[in-house]
Amino acid sequence: MNKCIACGLCTEKCPKKVEDEYEEGLGVRKAIYVQYAQAVPLKYVIDDKNCLFLTKGKCGLCEKVCPTGAINYEDTATELKLNVGSIIVSTGCQPYDPGEHDVYGYQSSKNIITSLEFERILASSGPYGGHLVRPSDQKEPKKIAWLQCIGSRNNHIGAKGYCSSVCCTYAVKEAMLAKEHSSGSLDTAIFYMDIRTHGKGYEDYFNRGKDEYGIRFVKSKVQKIINDSETGMQIIGYIDESGIRQEEKFDIVVLSVGFQAGDGVVEFAEKIGIELGHYKCATTKSFDPVKTSRPGIFICGAIEDPKDIPASVIGSSAAAGMAGIMLADERWSITKTKEEIPEINVIGEAPRIGVFVCRCGTNIAGVVDVPAVVEMAKHLPYVEYVEENMFSCSQDTQNAITKVIKEKKLNRVVIAACTPKTHEGLFQETLTNAGINKYLFDMANIRNQCSWPHANEKELATQKAKDLVRMTTAKVALHAPLEEPKLEVDQAGLVIGGGIAGIVAAKTLAEQGYHTHLVERGSKLGGQALLLNRTWKGEDIQENLTRIIKSVEQNSLVDIHLNTEITDVEGFVGNFETHVKKDGRDAILKHGITIIATGASELKPKLYNYGEDDRIITGLELDKMLNENDDDLRKKDTAVFVQCVGSRIPERPYCSKVCCTQSVRNALKLKELNPEMKVFVLYRDMRTYGLREDLYTEARSKGVQFIKYDFEKEINVNPEESSVEVVFTDTSLRRKLKIDAQLLILASAIIPEKDNKLAAMYKATQDADGFFMEAHAKLKPVECSTDGVFICGLAHAPKPVDESIAQAQAAATKAVTLLAKKIMNMEGTIAYVDQEICSSCGVCVSVCPFNAPLFTKEGRYEGKAEINPVLCKGCGLCVASCRSGALHLKGFDTSQIFAQIFALNEG
Amino acid sequence: MSQEKIGSIMIIGGGGISGMQAALDAANSGYYVYLVEQSASIGGIMSQLDKTFPTNDCAM
Numbered sequence: 029m030n031k032c033i034a035c036g037l038c039t040e041k042c043p044k045k046v047e048d049e050y051e052e053g054l055g056v057r058k059a060i061y062v063q064y065a066q067a068v069p070l071k072y073v074i075d076d077k078n079c080l081f082l083t084k085g086k087c088g089l090c091e092k093v094c095p096t097g098a099i100n101y102e103d104t105a106t107e108l109k110l111n112v113g114s115i116i117v118s119t120g121c122q123p124y125d126p127g128e129h130d131v132y133g134y135q136s137s138k139n140i141i142t143s144l145e146f147e148r149i150l151a152s153s154g155p156y157g158g159h160l161v162r163p164s165d166q167k168e169p170k171k172i173a174w175l176q177c178i179g180s181r182n183n184h185i186g187a188k189g190y191c192s193s194v195c196c197t198y199a200v201k202e203a204m205l206a207k208e209h210s211s212g213s214l215d216t217a218i219f220y221m222d223i224r225t226h227g228k229g230y231e232d233y234f235n236r237g238k239d240e241y242g243i244r245f246v247k248s249k250v251q252k253i254i255n256d257s258e259t260g261m262q263i264i265g266y267i268d269e270s271g272i273r274q275e276e277k278f279d280i281v282v283l284s285v286g287f288q289a290g291d292g293v294v295e296f297a298e299k300i301g302i303e304l305g306h307y308k309c310a311t312t313k314s315f316d317p318v319k320t321s322r323p324g325i326f327i328c329g330a331i332e333d334p335k336d337i338p339a340s341v342i343g344s345s346a347a348a349g350m351a352g353i354m355l356a357d358e359r360w361s362i363t364k365t366k367e368e369i370p371e372i373n374v375i376g377e378a379p380r381i382g383v384f385v386c387r388c389g390t391n392i393a394g395v396v397d398v399p400a401v402v403e404m405a406k407h408l409p410y411v412e413y414v415e416e417n418m419f420s421c422s423q424d425t426q427n428a429i430t431k432v433i434k435e436k437k438l439n440r441v442v443i444a445a446c447t448p449k450t451h452e453g454l455f456q457e458t459l460t461n462a463g464i465n466k467y468l469f470d471m472a473n474i475r476n477q478c479s480w481p482h483a484n485e486k487e488l489a490t491q492k493a494k495d496l497v498r499m500t501t502a503k504v505a506l507h508a509p510l511e512e513p514k515l516e517v518d519q520a521g522l523v524i525g526g527g528i529a530g531i532v533a534a535k536t537l538a539e540q541g542y543h544t545h546l547v548e549r550g551s552k553l554g555g556q557a558l559l560l561n562r563t564w565k566g567e568d569i570q571e572n573l574t575r576i577i578k579s580v581e582q583n584s585l586v587d588i589h590l591n592t593e594i595t596d597v598e599g600f601v602g603n604f605e606t607h608v609k610k611d612g613r614d615a616i617l618k619h620g621i622t623i624i625a626t627g628a629s630e631l632k633p634k635l636y637n638y639g640e641d642d643r644i645i646t647g648l649e650l651d652k653m654l655n656e657n658d659d660d661l662r663k664k665d666t667a668v669f670v671q672c673v674g675s676r677i678p679e680r681p682y683c684s685k686v687c688c689t690q691s692v693r694n695a696l697k698l699k700e701l702n703p704e705m706k707v708f709v710l711y712r713d714m715r716t717y718g719l720r721e722d723l724y725t726e727a728r729s730k731g732v733q734f735i736k737y738d739f740e741k742e743i744n745v746n747p748e749e750s751s752v753e754v755v756f757t758d759t760s761l762r763r764k765l766k767i768d769a770q771l772l773i774l775a776s777a778i779i780p781e782k783d784n785k786l787a788a789m790y791k792a793t794q795d796a797d798g799f800f801m802e803a804h805a806k807l808k809p810v811e812c813s814t815d816g817v818f819i820c821g822l823a824h825a826p827k828p829v830d831e832s833i834a835q836a837q838a839a840a841t842k843a844v845t846l847l848a849k850k851i852m853n854m855e856g857t858i859a860y861v862d863q864e865i866c867s868s869c870g871v872c873v874s875v876c877p878f879n880a881p882l883f884t885k886e887g888r889y890e891g892k893a894e895i896n897p898v899l900c901k902g903c904g905l906c907v908a909s910c911r912s913g914a915l916h917l918k919g920f921d922t923s924q925i926f927a928q929i930f931a932l933n934e935g
Numbered sequence: 936m937s938q939e940k941i942g943s944i945m946i947i948g949g950g951g952i953s954g955m956q957a958a959l960d961a962a963n964s965g966y967y968v969y970l971v972e973q974s975a976s977i978g979g980i981m982s983q984l985d986k987t988f989p990t991n992d993c994a995m
Contacts, residue, residue: 050983052983062975062976063974063975063976063978063982064976064978064982066978066982066995067975067976067978068976068977068978069976070976071975073975110943110945110969111941111943112941112943112944112945112969113940113941113942113943113944113966114944114945115944115945115946115947116944116945116946116947116949116954116957116961117946117947117948118946118947118948118949118951118953118954118957119947119948120948120951120953120954120979120980123980144980144983147983147984147985148983148985150985150986151985154985197988197989198988200988201986201987201988201989201991204991205985205986205991227989229989230988230989232989233988233989290948300947328953328954328956328957329951329952329953329954330951330953331948337952337981337987340951340952340953340956341952341953341956343953344952344953344954344955344956344957344960345956345957345960347957348944348956348957348958348959348960348961348964349960349964351944351957351961351966352944352961352964352965352966354940355940355941355942355943355944355966357940358940358941358942358966359942359964359965359966360942360965361942362941362942362943362967363942363962363965363966363967540964805989805990805992806987806990806992807956841960841964842960844964845960845963845964848963848964848965849963
């Protein structure tokens, strides 16, 4: 494997074609292959079940063509024994296979496909090169249908009773993308039971799909699909919302398949000794969301339940943190520290540039004439050495480059290959290993900017590659070694907000060994959780909350500051100074990282006579009554829940996520208190996502009545003496109904604190709804865009207790990754001021989004601008805005950029 | 039985987005990580997706 340079010759010559599982069977691959172009590690593997040599003893072509002798037919599996401190299981899930119990005709029609197959059709690297075509005849479709809940929310053989959580939103995505891919006017329809877009930003996404993209949403029960083999059309027979039988033809039917437990998960769980639930999902507790039944083994991802990417990523960080707590005193004990190589001083030396041009297998060399680029580079000023590489990034080439730098005494390096976004760090490390400052380097992107976009114009692509190499070489000649500011990280943490998320974040930080300040403006810990009754899994929230509060109170590393307001914040990642007012006295807390867990609250609606009649209450108030064992509840003979009060409305477009489950659970609780009670839930879409669906099924079986109300029509509430009259419009009967209730529960929205002053203080942003924004919706769900500031709990988005806890553990773990470093290296490519020329106009100070420029306070240059190197991100805004030309960006100075531009004309 | 702690974490089935993220966070927190994956490359189901909701960012 170490010898493989991923040149691709073996695959090219391999005569055996096999169905490609990565392309979901829509394409073919060879018997020696890489899963996909960007695979890590990028090493070709032999499929031993299909290789002609391994199965029949003939062929052996790959061995003959391999230039490095990397083919080893005798390679076999070896057994390794590893001693580890803890284990994280993230074996995931697999998509439901609709072909196994084929009720939809998936096997018999090429135009009935799964949603994962549709992803591959959309992908530009996929089997049709990203062209939206009908698989049967590769013609562009005019109509596509998505059928939801395939293999989910269904008790048929092979299917699962739970909701797979992600399919509604991904169907919206696929329909949107299909419309973008289509050259004509594509008609898209999603056939659904309930639209479940409950995640952060998903409701807005659904609304955009409906209103801006014109995706049709058809609430229906699909009965059959008939394949018209002559036209390739699929006829969907369904019952619409009002009970009328309908038919419609489509070119493609996409089955929105759900998640299933992975193959062999039962044997695997048995082997490592962890418990699985009835759906073969790993069992966890709401208050320990990543812990399995066996100490020392943790889980993350879809092995727990069906979840989307952000929830998986949150679970991953939480699991890494929990696994780390067990080993906290062994931190850095067996990791290896890289030996530091002394840097050679090259200041004053004439540039000696090495240029390395990468073929990237056939990725670049298939289009760009790499030898011609090499030949051109040889004649450029200051160039001492030029080399062509099959893969500049492969480990052996890296070592070779290091050697060449030393031998030829090179002091500048240009790599003409792919993008610095992914590879800059790698090549910079190569320079460091050769004792050369890593900023004496630059890349020319002759793949993404030449061979990829100009695949059909080889000559022009080569010309452009030559231009880019010449320009980069001219710039690199003017590069100077740069120093990276080093920053000592204060080893304490600050958690703001004493609700369940804040408490858990503080607990996690402290258990990892870090001193933590927990600031709460109220007089006690607990937040909204103090009012909650039970989790959806049925655990007692008060009992668990008390236990967790006690554990932080007893932890000597946690300083709890109650009745404390934050008044001002100074500093930045690694060195924050937060000014607080505690019981009227001022104090300063020093900390390296900040976790915002300021929570949210329940909307007190100004609707439906709320507040005027004590029979009309909110969901949280019902929880409180259940906590207090209010005996009055037993005596009610009719209870009505109204869902989406204040959520999913134009003024507050998001879904509050927790209310459907909370109402269903409490409806069951009321039925338990008084089985004779008539309980109604008036809803728009029931969003009991994931395994919570079991509660919804149970509630229906126990006689709770679920009625979809017409949201466009008013609900009238009239408190009478004996009961509260609730009048609404039923969407399937299409007429008004009246219920006389003794108890009306309004499932009210979760509302964040808009214009939270902490946002400005820590430079965190709030979205239009008032929730704190994460740095990246998928991959950075607990980080704020400001370094060293993290977010968790309701302040980020509505979520139930178990998800708040997981996110709090994740935020603390991310914070630990910063604290654990102790010293941070900041970027070297930052702005600096020539203070002699600075006119003190202050434009840089006002224009910088990171507060890096400031006025020098004393000395010769008092009043002139200077840059705080730790805050500067090197964006260049100040440089461009400086009217005196006093500001410069290291590594991108005016002279370097001009040299680059002039070099273009020299071609 | 010896109670000596070992500063390493094993991540089983680590090829998907969850396992990769857990591996990065564990390593950055100061633990040696073994990432165990059944297939020939990491990436999991996410690598098969074209784009991701709700931003329509490229999944790769």
